[in-house]
Amino acid sequence: MAEKVGVYICHCGSNIAGMVDVEGLARWAGANLEDVTVARDYKFMCSSLGQELIEEDIKKEGLTRVVVGACSPHLHEKTFRKACANAGLNPYLMQMASLREQISWVSSDKDKATEKAKALISGAVRRVIEQEELFASEAPVNPNTLVVGGGVTGIQAALELADAGYHVYLVEREPSIGGHMAQFDKTFPTLDCSACILTPKMSDVGQHESITLLSYAEVEEVTGYVGNFHARIRKRARSVKEADCTGCGVCIEKCPKKVIDDVFEAGLGYRKAIYRPFPQAVPKYPVIDREACTYYLKGTCKACEKFCPTNAIDFEQQDSFLDLDVGNVILATGFDMFDSTRLPQYGYGRLANVFSNLEFERMCNAAGPTDGKVVLRDGVTTPESIAIVHCVGSRDKKHNPYCSAVCCMAALKFGHLAIEKTGAQVYSFYIDMRTPHKNYEEFYDRLLAEGMQFVRGRVAEVTDAARLPGEEGKLIVQSEDTLAGRQRRTPVDMVVLMGALEPRHDARETALKFGISCSMNGWFTERHPKLDPVATMTDGVFIAGVCQGPKDIPDSVAQGAAAAARVMAMITKGTVLIEPVVATIHEENCSGCRICNNLCPYNAITFLEDKGVSYVNAALCKGCGTCVAACPAQAISGAHFSNEQIFSEIEGLLYDAISGNGAGHKVEPAGVPA
């Protein structure tokens, strides 16, 4: 039976029409391609009018197949499938040819571009004829959500969902939630106290009946698919029985072992071997650091156990595992701080009074190691001059090419705090001052008025090698003042390095675990940079906060809430459509070799022991085709990507080679049955 194919060529304004002769292409398709009964071009095929054009032709002309030559199917495949469905045609009988991304945007010769467009349309027409009706199925959505990361972003997402009445499992790697924000003293540009605005949210999380807080825990494994994920959580042994601990803190007080706190105090302060990162920690239960604890190292001490009034210490405690069923996942795993020893010219780690931004945050914090006093490394001397160095590891091809987005404002905040606390002369060495949000530029104005000195120039080096008498005993910041056009040596007492925000060191592993991808720089990749910033290419896995790219607290909170809203939409709807574009194993041909089992990137294939064959779970399968190509017995077929469809498309693409030859030779690779 001959099919009736409609071909629709989109101008995309001048995006396609500027490089491809769209009218000529439509005419050519109508006149030359077999089975094409209608061929039209239109200014914007994706517009309502464009869609209606297709729908009317389906109804009036009785079209049985549709080809749309427009943009990438990535963008509008859904649109045109829907148009077909509206007119009663199975949506999988529509095929798109990407005339924009694959031709007009990457060509410079209109004639050649039009020739290539003919090939693509011809290929799509031959392919669509082989396409089959497919039907999506539905699966229920589990209303529970897994939120990974208990910084301000994860906290926001968890609270939004929990307040709406949905259950949340919040997993945090550290002993307490709070993230980087809990380490800060003030927040820009309003200068409100970070802890004062964060800790109420933290305790909401701790007390919320709809939130299960799993701190000192990590996600081990995730399986399943949108609406129906299974997550295995490892709860690391705290050595403290949460059920018995009252959080009184006697154990911490009595613990004789003091170690440098590299995490919460950024290495600037100390904590005990049994510790709570900070007084307002949520949950309140302490943790024994087994690598530092004298008992674990030497077998004696147990001071904490002796003094614990509720016998909550448990030295034998083991890691435990929890298996969770959730419908959606929100990743809010945050960032790592740049290690400034990677730029030796700034002297961090070598020159005592060079500090990292996180060290300075802790120093400013009233609850920090210096009780909020800004002092030199000797712990007592107040600096009379401070240099704040921007772009340390940012905007630098050797380290991170991107702008870390928050450092300019954080430097202004530091300037304000330093002036307020010490009266010191504070210098900011910047490349470009970036203050693009609400009330940010006004904050910059404020610091200018407060007398902070701004030097436009990236710092070349920080040295203690004095050249001139005024430099003796100081740190000298050498730069070019690019506005004055002169080299400057600025002697100061203290240097603060605004280190870059970097992807978590294990971001790529995390991405792999959750089936999402990372950008070249290591940030999690969103589905669309503008229009779908918190979704990922994996349905049901959302990203929020800095793990997606550098951003400040307001933006992180907004993304946390946005991700929660996306999840709520899924839960409210209650079901998800399962794409029918999946692989199927034909049992009669399967030899049970299991090659496909391990190749499947989505763990969708299992081996049925009783039958001795492999089986594809359609809900997990993404239709990628890896197994289809790998199966040595050709026992697997991929719906929507059958051999017939692919070879027909190739034949179509080669229309002029084949017709020009006159012989009409078939493309038939060896070893593939027709």
Added chain:
Amino acid sequence: MHEPSRRDGFQGEVIAATPGGESLLTCIQCGTCGGSCPSGADMDHTPRQLFAMINAGLRQDVLHSNTPWYCVSCYYCTVRCPKEIPITELMYTLKRMAVREGAYDDSKAPDFSRTFIRWVEDYGRSFELGLMGTHMIRHNPFGAFKIADMGIGMITKGRMAFSPTRIKGMDGLKRILAKAKQLEAQA
């Protein structure tokens, strides 16, 4: 695929004559080069300013600047540049352009280079005593007294040769250099 956009005019010329020069287009004027330069204080313009001037097409101002002649080839700017611009190489390019066009003003540097190379071109090896002697007499006859003890020290310690060494393959080297110069002139 993007073709690396080559600029025309002076900037294009500078880029074309420098290995890896295309990255000059990515300069963000951060001043790391100017801040790093050990002799930056004595330059008419910092390297960064020079790049802005190249961008603005200020050919004469750039080629008359003493900046390239104060470059000591320490490569600090090159390794610190956040855009990986080969700044030291660019300085060599500007020196060559200035020499070719006779645009440099009163720096002793081009003449020092020429005197140094004259011994090399004639003998195949450099000759310190000849170089320093010739250069001093021409540019700083009284300065010689300042470092006289150094010269005497060098001689008494046996560290100064009184005649240059000539390599055996001098004829071949001369042919190589003659050809090289001919090709450079055509390039």
Added chain:
Amino acid sequence: MKYSYYPGCSLEKNAASYHESTMAIAGPLGLDFVEVEDWNCCGATEYHALNQTAAYALIARNLAQATKNEGLDTLVAPCSACYLNLRKCDKYMATEPELAGRVSQALAEAGLSYKGGTLHVRHLLDIVYNDVGLETLQAKTTRPLKGLRVAPYYGCMIVRPGFHNGDDDPEYPVTLDRILTALGAELVDFPMKAHCCGGHMTQISEATGFELIRRLIKSADDYEADLIVTICPMCQLNLDGFQGAMNRHFGTSYHIPVLYFTQLIGLALGLAPRDLGVGSEIVSAKEALSKIGAEVEEAEVATPRQRRDDKALPMPGRRGEG
């Protein structure tokens, strides 16, 4: 371990002690150097300022000559400027087709040719650090440099512009530090270790040149170094030869001897100073060297470690130091 060896003009005369000491330690350390036949000057930084093709053709002739040492694919240069020129030329012969084409045509005039990547150009420091190794140095040390406070000085061209073989940092290199530590010397955390000696600046702009020398000498003096250890003849000439003139220019009276690392290795191996060319420095190293092997070894600590009181904040951890 056998290598092609390119001494460079400086080592013929003004830095003869560098050559002598290199040859003196070669045997004990198991190094065998075969000099490149009829090598020529590398042109230093001077030729690049005049003529690019001629500059690289001049260097390339040496690479071509070195390939005549059959079976030796590593070319060692003790001079940092020569090293950088040879290495850069080798690289550009492979990566810059236009320049390489012109250079090849020029070489052909003398029946020579060179293909980028044929030779592996390495600095002597790299050979001693990576091929000889710290363990061997330590094991062969018979006269430890105990009590000698040394400022390790790398200069520019071995660590920059990033053509060097090892992974030593261009800002804060450590290989020479480790060598000197292995020999038993007391190391100064020399902040100017990779800063510029001024190159030819004394001849171009005296004030500039002397200022660059002063910065280095002053810093070594501030850190109470007995001597500066260098790996480059240009650096040695500037810091040693011009130290007196610099002192007069600024009215200072610094006295910091400057020795080659090969001389210190030789001393540690127990070789006689005169066999290492020690004594040819303008700034006498006699007093400084009297410290090693002296009867009483009260290692003088210049910056006594202060007892930390409770208030002191911990220092951030250092990367790659061990």
